[in-house]
Amino acid sequence: MKIALLGYGKMGKTIEALAIKRGHTIVLKCDDTSENDLKNADIAIDFSIPEAAFNNISKCLNNNTPIVSGTTGWLDKYNDAVALCKDKDGAFIYASNFSLGVTIFFELNKTLAKMMSNLKEYTIDLEEIHHTQKLDAPSGTAITLAESIIDNHQKYTQWKLDSNAENTVSISAKRLDNVPGTHRIKYVSAVDTLEIKHTAHSREGFALGAIVAAEWLVDKTGVFTMKDVLNIR
Numbered sequence: 767m768k769i770a771l772l773g774y775g776k777m778g779k780t781i782e783a784l785a786i787k788r789g790h791t792i793v794l795k796c797d798d799t800s801e802n803d804l805k806n807a808d809i810a811i812d813f814s815i816p817e818a819a820f821n822n823i824s825k826c827l828n829n830n831t832p833i834v835s836g837t838t839g840w841l842d843k844y845n846d847a848v849a850l851c852k853d854k855d856g857a858f859i860y861a862s863n864f865s866l867g868v869t870i871f872f873e874l875n876k877t878l879a880k881m882m883s884n885l886k887e888y889t890i891d892l893e894e895i896h897h898t899q900k901l902d903a904p905s906g907t908a909i910t911l912a913e914s915i916i917d918n919h920q921k922y923t924q925w926k927l928d929s930n931a932e933n934t935v936s937i938s939a940k941r942l943d944n945v946p947g948t949h950r951i952k953y954v955s956a957v958d959t960l961e962i963k964h965t966a967h968s969r970e971g972f973a974l975g976a977i978v979a980a981e982w983l984v985d986k987t988g989v990f991t992m993k994d995v996l997n998i999r
């Protein structure tokens with residue numbers, strides 16, 4: 767595939783190295799999409815900044831270029847992106863976390879929330895840890911996890927950063943040097959603790975998932991998730 771990288775920071779560079787190893791060609795790498803031409807690309811992969819993501823996605827859909835987006839912090843415009851994709855008969859996939867392990871972790875979280883839903887003894891504690899350059903907090907992955915808990919656990923109706931409020935999934939966001947991404951969900955009672963945790967050892971897992979998603983999406987039309995890519999039901 768000929769790939770355009772929209773955002774050539776830590777993730778853009780990791781994707782470039784892995785995509786070349788898998789036999790793909792990078793035809794565009796940019797940190798400013800305003801002047802760039804997508805016509806040579808089979809597909810675009812956006813790992814940029816929250817303020818740029820929706821414009822980058824729109825530009826791809828208007829240009830009939832399939833788009834894989836991993837940028838977090840722009841989801842107030844997600845429904846607009848979905849509508850544009852449908853209008854243009856385009857191809858679009860977004861994931862707050864492209865790693866194959868986190869895609870499975872999302873399913874574990876959902877199942878655990880359902881199983882815990884009637885157990886009033888337990889309170890939840892959601893923690894994410896990332897590197898100090900991260901612009902957004904909480905992480906997109908933590909928000910996806912919290913929203914799934916809210917959808918599947920009868921007690922919880924909202925999420926907030928560092929909250930003691932009733933019915934609230936409290937998220938703690940820590941920033942430490944060189945942490946690629948750790949997410950942990952704890953259910954704590956007076957007598958025990960049950961926890962699930964995903965630890966990324968590097969950015970390669972995110973990059974691999976985004977490339978696998980691009981390889982899968984390139985000849986399709988529609989709006990998809992990583993569950994579609996990995997055929998998880």
Ligand SMILES: NC(=O)C1=CN([C@@H]2O[C@H](COP(=O)(O)OP(=O)(O)OC[C@H]3O[C@@H](n4cnc5c(N)ncnc54)[C@H](OP(=O)(O)O)[C@@H]3O)[C@@H](O)[C@H]2O)C=CC1
Pocket residue numbers: 772773774775776777778796797798799800813814815816818822835836837838839861862863864865906972
């Ligand atoms: N879904 C997933 O699996 C993952 C998602 N992410 C998310 O991906 C995003 C990028 O992460 P990361 O690579 O670590 O961040 P970086 O800050 O290393 O890279 C972001 C890059 O985007 C560039 N940029 C700024 N404006 C634009 C624009 N208009 N068009 C294209 N690029 C632009 C920045 O350039 P400049 O420095 O010049 O401003 C920078 O090089 C974040 O939102 C992060 O949360 C990260 C890892 C995994």
Ligand SMILES: O=C(O)C1=N[C@H](C(=O)O)C[C@H](O)C1
Pocket residue numbers: 838862863896900901904905906907908946947948
């Ligand atoms: O910014 C990052 O680095 C990461 N961002 C994503 C998020 O916000 O969830 C995914 C991953 O945890 C790394």
